[in-house]
Amino acid sequence: MRKHWLIGGVAGVLMLAGAAFVQGGPEGETDAGGGDIVQPIAFPHNQHAGNEPGQNNMDCQFCHYSAERSVDAGIPSVATCWGCHQAIPGTNKPEEVAKIREYYEAGEPIPWVRIYKISDHAHFPHMRHVNAGLECQQCHGEVQEMEVLTERSPVWGGDNMGWCVDCHRQPGEDGKQQASTDCAVCHY
Ligand code: HEC
Ligand code: HEC
Ligand code: HEC
Ligand code: HEC
Ligand code: HEC
Secondary structure: OHHHHHHHHHHHHHHHHHHHHHHHOOOOOEOOOOOOOOOOOOOOHHHHHOOOOOOOOOOHHHHOOOOOOOOOOOOOOHHHHHHHHOOOOOOOOHHHHHHHHHHHHHOOOOOOOEOOOOOOOEOOOHHHHHHOOOOHHHHHOOHHHOOOOOOOOOOOOOOOHHHHHHHHHOEOOOOOEOOOOOHHHHEO
């Protein structure tokens, strides 16, 4: 009985949350899904992580250095960018590369606009997912083929708890569900 009430309550609140999202979008400087954000530097994922000829085939975790061991995947520091780019001025967009130097010399972090974000009351640990063998692309799309990130990939389902729970319910190798759906695992 209590369980039924709980599930009904969650569905109700989720419907309300859904309505609020359509009207207003999430709070703060995050992408509301509309694709209208502007990054402070036009950082091209494809030139760095793509494996086409002339691209650099860099591992995602070279830059997103903590995905395997921490809750956050991590964003590289301006010193990491400058470490390469002091010797690589850029052949097509040198003006974008020049901005790295400005942030570096000012000792300021690059103010990237956050794209992927869930509500603060829920908890998403990258390391558990990466260590379970999931690919970044399953949740973020083919990032290595993208130019400047201005919106979320359509594969992203993180505006709604159902995306998380549906995958957790899928059977693992032992036939049981592969991850917990207890409320307290994600909400605390
Ligand atoms: C050379 C460093 C570098 C590499 C390699 C790299 N990234 Fe990134 N990534 C960044 C930077 C800088 C940002 C922030 C700017 C932006 O959103 O484009 C970012 C942003 C992202 C975001 C959005 C974060 C947010 O704001 O929510 C995702 C998702 C992401 N990267 C995934 C990947 C994946 C997957 C790969 C491998 C295919 C990869 N990245 C390779 C540097 C890198
Ligand atoms: C491991 C070395 C490496 C790191 C680290 C790195 N880059 Fe790059 N980046 C490259 C290479 C190589 C290119 C291709 C340059 C070219 O084609 O002229 C490139 C291209 C670029 C371009 C496009 C330049 C153009 O002329 O088209 C931008 C902008 C850029 N990087 C920004 C960044 C930022 C911002 C960071 C840090 C988040 C970063 N890079 C980290 C190696 C790196
Ligand atoms: C199971 C789905 C899933 C997988 C797999 C996944 N992510 Fe994420 N990613 C998310 C979610 C959900 C968020 C938002 C987390 C939040 O708001 O707390 C996120 C946020 C991010 C961010 C933004 C902020 C940060 O530092 O965490 C980056 C960068 C990122 N992911 C990169 C990656 C990379 C690189 C990989 C692969 C090594 C990866 N993700 C694998 C779901 C995933
Ligand atoms: C696998 C992780 C996961 C589990 C398990 C889970 N939730 Fe959630 N839940 C989330 C995420 C993520 C969101 C927020 C999505 C977003 O960013 O809008 C959410 C949103 C909600 C909301 C909407 C509130 C709001 O502000 O958007 C309620 C209420 C809620 N969860 C209650 C519950 C209850 C009760 C349970 C147990 C029956 C539960 N959740 C189990 C991940 C989970
Ligand atoms: C594509 C499938 C997939 C998606 C989508 C996914 N997860 Fe998971 N999640 C897993 C798997 C698999 C594990 C189990 C890892 C393990 O066994 O250690 C897991 C584990 C977890 C854990 C640790 C559970 C524990 O028992 O301690 C949390 C918390 C979690 N996920 C939260 C989330 C949230 C929040 C979202 C949505 C924003 C989400 N997950 C989306 C597959 C997924």
